Amino acid sequence: MTIASYGEDIYQRFEYLDSDAAKALMKLIYSARNDGVWIVSVSAFRDVERQRLLFENQVERRGSIEAASKISAPPGYSEHHTGLTVDLADGRFPKQDITSQFENTDAFRWLQKNAEKFGFEMSFPAENKQGVMYEPWHWRFVGSENARAIFAKAKNLF
Structure with a gap:
C-alpha cells in the first residue's frame, strides 16, 4: 500500500508498507498531527x-x-x-532525517511516548542485542500476529 512520496523530480520515490502497517502508520501520523507534531515517512519497503x-x-x-x-x-x-518497517522523520527538521539528531525532535519524543499504541516499536535502540547502530528513526510494526512472528527472533536474540 502506498504511504508516502519522498523527494522531488528525478529524486522522487514512492514508499510502500504492508496494508496493516500502513493503516496503523496513518493513524499514528494523524494522531501526532492532532498533538502538533509532524511525522513523515522517508523510507519504507525496499527490494x-x-x-x-x-x-x-x-x-x-x-x-x-x-x-x-x-x-x-x-x-x-x-x-x-518485510514491508513492516519505516524510517520516520520530523517534518519540521528534514535535514535531520536518518541521523542521530532525530532523537532531539518533537517527532521522536512523541514516538517514544505513543508509537506502541499504534503497534510500532523502535527496531534498534541504543545498545540493542543485535549490535546494530542506534537508529532512532527506524520503527517496525509489531501490531499484528504476523508482524510479531516475523520479528520475534530479532527481539529474542541472546
Missing part, C-alpha cells in the same frame, strides 16, 4: 536490489563488510524487505 546498492555504498564508505553491517543490513536481511 533486495535497492538494499544491495545501499549496502555496497556503506562498504565503500566504511571499508569492510563487517563495518558496513553495523550501519546497514546486507541485501536479503533488511527489516525493510
Whole structure:
C-alpha cells in the first residue's frame, strides 16, 4: 500500500508498507498531527536490489563488510524487505532525517511516548542485542500476529 512520496523530480520515490502497517502508520501520523507534531515517512519497503546498492555504498564508505553491517543490513536481511518497517522523520527538521539528531525532535519524543499504541516499536535502540547502530528513526510494526512472528527472533536474540 502506498504511504508516502519522498523527494522531488528525478529524486522522487514512492514508499510502500504492508496494508496493516500502513493503516496503523496513518493513524499514528494523524494522531501526532492532532498533538502538533509532524511525522513523515522517508523510507519504507525496499527490494533486495535497492538494499544491495545501499549496502555496497556503506562498504565503500566504511571499508569492510563487517563495518558496513553495523550501519546497514546486507541485501536479503533488511527489516525493510518485510514491508513492516519505516524510517520516520520530523517534518519540521528534514535535514535531520536518518541521523542521530532525530532523537532531539518533537517527532521522536512523541514516538517514544505513543508509537506502541499504534503497534510500532523502535527496531534498534541504543545498545540493542543485535549490535546494530542506534537508529532512532527506524520503527517496525509489531501490531499484528504476523508482524510479531516475523520479528520475534530479532527481539529474542541472546
